[in-house]
Amino acid sequence: MAIGYAHVREVLKLAALPPQLPARVRPVTRVERLSDHLAVPSHVAPRSNRPLEHLLFALKHEGTALGILMEAMRKIPASEVQDELRRTPTGVYARALGFLWEAANGPGLDASGTAGHAHPLFDPERYVTGPAIRNPRWRVDFNGLGSIRYCATVERTPALKALLEAGVLQRTQDHVASLGSELRDRILAWAYMDETQNSYAIERETPSEERAKAFVALLHQAHEKRPLSEDYLSELQQAAISNPFHRAVAFRHEQNWLQGPGRGAPAVSYVPPPPAIVGALMIELMDFANAQTGAIEPLVAAAVVKFGFVFLHPFMDGNGRVSRFLYHQTLCRTGALPNGLLLPVSIAMKKHEAEYMQVLRSYSRPLRELWRVGYIDEGNYTFDYRGDGDFGVYRYWDATACVEFGCRMAEQALAHELQQETDFLIRFDRISRAVGEAFDIRGSTLATLVTGALKEGRVSQRRRDQFAHEVPASAFERIEEALRDGQDGTSTAAIATSRGL
Numbered sequence: 001m002a003i004g005y006a007h008v009r010e011v012l013k014l015a016a017l018p019p020q021l022p023a024r025v026r027p028v029t030r031v032e033r034l035s036d037h038l039a040v041p042s043h044v045a046p047r048s049n050r051p052l053e054h055l056l057f058a059l060k061h062e063g064t065a066l067g068i069l070m071e072a073m074r075k076i077p078a079s080e081v082q083d084e085l086r087r088t089p090t091g092v093y094a095r096a097l098g099f100l101w102e103a104a105n106g107p108g109l110d111a112s113g114t115a116g117h118a119h120p121l122f123d124p125e126r127y128v129t130g131p132a133i134r135n136p137r138w139r140v141d142f143n144g145l146g147s148i149r150y151c152a153t154v155e156r157t158p159a160l161k162a163l164l165e166a167g168v169l170q171r172t173q174d175h176v177a178s179l180g181s182e183l184r185d186r187i188l189a190w191a192y193m194d195e196t197q198n199s200y201a202i203e204r205e206t207p208s209e210e211r212a213k214a215f216v217a218l219l220h221q222a223h224e225k226r227p228l229s230e231d232y233l234s235e236l237q238q239a240a241i242s243n244p245f246h247r248a249v250a251f252r253h254e255q256n257w258l259q260g261p262g263r264g265a266p267a268v269s270y271v272p273p274p275p276a277i278v279g280a281l282m283i284e285l286m287d288f289a290n291a292q293t294g295a296i297e298p299l300v301a302a303a304v305v306k307f308g309f310v311f312l313h314p315f316m317d318g319n320g321r322v323s324r325f326l327y328h329q330t331l332c333r334t335g336a337l338p339n340g341l342l343l344p345v346s347i348a349m350k351k352h353e354a355e356y357m358q359v360l361r362s363y364s365r366p367l368r369e370l371w372r373v374g375y376i377d378e379g380n381y382t383f384d385y386r387g388d389g390d391f392g393v394y395r396y397w398d399a400t401a402c403v404e405f406g407c408r409m410a411e412q413a414l415a416h417e418l419q420q421e422t423d424f425l426i427r428f429d430r431i432s433r434a435v436g437e438a439f440d441i442r443g444s445t446l447a448t449l450v451t452g453a454l455k456e457g458r459v460s461q462r463r464r465d466q467f468a469h470e471v472p473a474s475a476f477e478r479i480e481e482a483l484r485d486g487q488d489g490t491s492t493a494a495i496a497t498s499r500g501l
Helices: 004-011 051-061 066-073 078-087 092-105 158-165 168-177 181-202 209-224 230-240 275-290 298-312 319-333 345-351 353-368 400-438 443-456 461-466 473-485 492-499
Strands: 023-025 038-040 133-135 140-142 145-147 150-153 268-270 371-377 380-385 396-398
Touching: 004 023, 004 051, 004 066, 023 051, 051 066, 051 078, 051 092, 066 092, 066 396, 078 092, 092 140, 145 275, 145 298, 150 275, 158 298, 158 400, 168 181, 168 298, 168 400, 181 209, 181 319, 181 345, 181 400, 209 230, 209 319, 230 275, 230 319, 268 353, 275 298, 275 319, 298 319, 298 353, 298 400, 319 345, 345 353, 345 400, 353 400, 400 443, 400 473, 443 461, 443 473, 461 473
Parallel strands: 023 038, 150 396
Antiparallel strands: 133 140, 145 150, 371 380
């Protein structure tokens, strides 16, 4: 039997997304978190079918599902909440419901008889939380990632805890700091250019040289920590896209949608919020982004801003590229990546594109079910939203999977991109120097041979044939000899230090 949030959602016919782990009565002796549901003994379950009783149970045992709570509060009479406050005036969960009811409906309850210590709305042991803002009327501390009008939820899952404890941002700083200035400049130049190319590649585009330079310049702006605004985001969008007809001067004023393969309404894969509320939701997201100073784990904040932006889709085009810029900008704003540092996460995202798309679809698919899409003709549709009037599914969302993915990509960007490219450049320099000291070979030819040898583990027969008339055979052997000399397990940092790079 479904209880708690699942019961409330069913009884009140809510549009809010279902809980990740629905609570069910099971023959257990204590509340147990299983793989697909929360098992609850019958003596702990609510005694009645009243939604309010199930919400009190859910707050205590299931956590804070703000989307369900806020939509449910609009359907529960003030008198029921008031009766519960009179019955348990010091109850932390009753006071939380009082706070949420007024947040959803406006003033209308009597809090004069309540008492007790202040209590956080989100349990810091279970969730990543933001700075607490106390509501003195209810003695409830709102500590969500955002505001009561727009809030992401991030659970401290075992996987996320491990990812955050790995300290990838500090390790990135340490890695770059261990390099000399020349090598550091080359590594960062590579990182900015490859981040640019892969950010476009995710959108199935190849930027021109001019557009690539413009996007590199855009990425450097992340370190300016300029506050987000509609004007600034419009500037970013203009810099991120190639088609001048698609450049925006403001947030969109028409309905947007994403379309997958196929034709007609079934091909519409995601419908972002309607233009009438995009501006209000973007103000909330921008306020969250601009407030980041490091109080919230920077990788968490960066993923919330990046994915929150792309889910709101405030422009008709360029949202993906701008969202990935915002990931970097948030890390810079918090001070997590100072001095021009950049983690090339788009490279990692491109390499793990299937996982990236899966994370996006985990949010977009259930929201698509709330829209009735009518096909008029190709590229022309009607959109009828069948959810709640406050569009709560866009205001309150579970960002846990998005944050975990963002953390994994940050780890990949360091371990499999920055560090490997550093090792590549160090070995490239060493081999080129060793061969150049013994043979007079044109620089471009030597670079081609060394690069190929590093990638293939030898000088290929194709390259030997290609350069047979300008490079002596003994030079090919010297390249392979130098290549073997470097395969001694010496760490990248140690090599860099020993060469003074």
